[in-house]
Amino acid sequence: MSILKDSALRQSVLDFRSARDWEQFHTLRTLSTALAVEAAELAEITQWTPDADLAKRSVEARGKIEEEVADLCILLTYLVHDLAINVDDVVRRKLEANGAKYPVDRFKGSFRKYNE
Amino acid sequence: MSILKDSALRQSVLDFRSARDWEQFHTLRTLSTALAVEAAELAEITQWTPDADLAKRSVEARGKIEEEVADLCILLTYLVHDLAINVDDVVRRKLEANGAKYPVDRFKGSFRKYNE
Amino acid sequence: MSILKDSALRQSVLDFRSARDWEQFHTLRTLSTALAVEAAELAEITQWTPDADLAKRSVEARGKIEEEVADLCILLTYLVHDLAINVDDVVRRKLEANGAKYPVDRFKGSFRKYNE
Amino acid sequence: MSILKDSALRQSVLDFRSARDWEQFHTLRTLSTALAVEAAELAEITQWTPDADLAKRSVEARGKIEEEVADLCILLTYLVHDLAINVDDVVRRKLEANGAKYPVDRFKGSFRKYNE
Numbered sequence: 001m002s003i004l005k006d007s008a009l010r011q012s013v014l015d016f017r018s019a020r021d022w023e024q025f026h027t028l029r030t031l032s033t034a035l036a037v038e039a040a041e042l043a044e045i046t047q048w049t050p051d052a053d054l055a056k057r058s059v060e061a062r063g064k065i066e067e068e069v070a071d072l073c074i075l076l077t078y079l080v081h082d083l084a085i086n087v088d089d090v091v092r093r094k095l096e097a098n099g100a101k102y103p104v105d106r107f108k109g110s111f112r113k114y115n116e
Numbered sequence: 117m118s119i120l121k122d123s124a125l126r127q128s129v130l131d132f133r134s135a136r137d138w139e140q141f142h143t144l145r146t147l148s149t150a151l152a153v154e155a156a157e158l159a160e161i162t163q164w165t166p167d168a169d170l171a172k173r174s175v176e177a178r179g180k181i182e183e184e185v186a187d188l189c190i191l192l193t194y195l196v197h198d199l200a201i202n203v204d205d206v207v208r209r210k211l212e213a214n215g216a217k218y219p220v221d222r223f224k225g226s227f228r229k230y231n232e
Numbered sequence: 233m234s235i236l237k238d239s240a241l242r243q244s245v246l247d248f249r250s251a252r253d254w255e256q257f258h259t260l261r262t263l264s265t266a267l268a269v270e271a272a273e274l275a276e277i278t279q280w281t282p283d284a285d286l287a288k289r290s291v292e293a294r295g296k297i298e299e300e301v302a303d304l305c306i307l308l309t310y311l312v313h314d315l316a317i318n319v320d321d322v323v324r325r326k327l328e329a330n331g332a333k334y335p336v337d338r339f340k341g342s343f344r345k346y347n348e
Numbered sequence: 349m350s351i352l353k354d355s356a357l358r359q360s361v362l363d364f365r366s367a368r369d370w371e372q373f374h375t376l377r378t379l380s381t382a383l384a385v386e387a388a389e390l391a392e393i394t395q396w397t398p399d400a401d402l403a404k405r406s407v408e409a410r411g412k413i414e415e416e417v418a419d420l421c422i423l424l425t426y427l428v429h430d431l432a433i434n435v436d437d438v439v440r441r442k443l444e445a446n447g448a449k450y451p452v453d454r455f456k457g458s459f460r461k462y463n464e
Binding site for chain 3: 352367368375377381383384387388393402424431433436440442443446450
Binding site for chain 2: 003004005006009012013016019020021022024027028029032033035036038039040042043045046049051054057058062065066067069070071072073074076079080083085087088090091092093094095098099102104107108109110
């Protein structure tokens, strides 16, 4: 039911916020916008990188990538906590829906899905 | 080390992709861009909602919110798998860094952080 | 046919790029991603701002807002130039389509459009 | 001082909004978020496209690209109107700042800028 496997760590993330009384600033809107901002910062890392240099870029920007991933996970932890979303449940449902939408026999190795 | 608590579910997410030979389409760039697109779709849900209507909006758009959260978690699962990022580790480090940056005594209930 | 009214200025924007041989880095993908990154930076300005403080925020962040708007206009200038898009034409068509979709008598002052 | 060259068209964009009494829904926050959402939709068009297929993709997705560009220009028209931003002025200033930051002799053909 959580983004973070270690439930003690998950609690630390929630405690960080409550120690600062910051729940008052967190709503579906502010958390969603913050997620969009952090995801854009992650996309910024490769925005000018040609395909051929992506592997090298992943290595040299490792620290920055890890920070953005951490920010996304922290924000998601707050969002699913506040809305009482069971992450495993919603992922399970989405995976089933995607399985029906993209059957293996028609979409194996196919780029079509992506470009329609 | 994972976004999803249930390691069998995490494996299902990875199996979904390998059954379709879709690893070839996943790079730091495509996954980052996809995360930015999904996060923007989440932000879209409240883009015209005034503060006073956010609680109501969370309820009426529940299904859509859950789908976007699922998409974000699935994409993050691929990203941290492919880059061998230990989510718990990077979150722990980020939390420590944030703790130093925003000490409780100076930032308790304070909006300043957010607006400078 | 342009984002910028002053055609000499529009030419300066294009000259800035060609003087540095940067056309080679500009594709539909890199320019689109850059637009998404800059727009997210604009959204970041108000991400934690409650509705009641938006007017004040517009004033105190004026310089930052102007920079982001400039970045968006510069990127759009490159994009429409490279794809030979006639901005006035596409806006005219979109306005007509929106007029049909949101007739005045049904959507006057209505928030419905935004929340369905 | 405008995104759109044709001042009659610019007026039509503003009239579209006032005919529907929609100014009340437009703030720095809602317009910024809408810009981020539309820019993400533009980025979505090439999110799975390899570099080698970008030219083909530009052609086949022409209609969609034009719609997103139109949406961005319409939103920018509202934003610069509401904040009384002189687009040509802010672009001119930004271009000067960028010129100082990226002198031609050091950045000609250089990818460095993009990856530091």
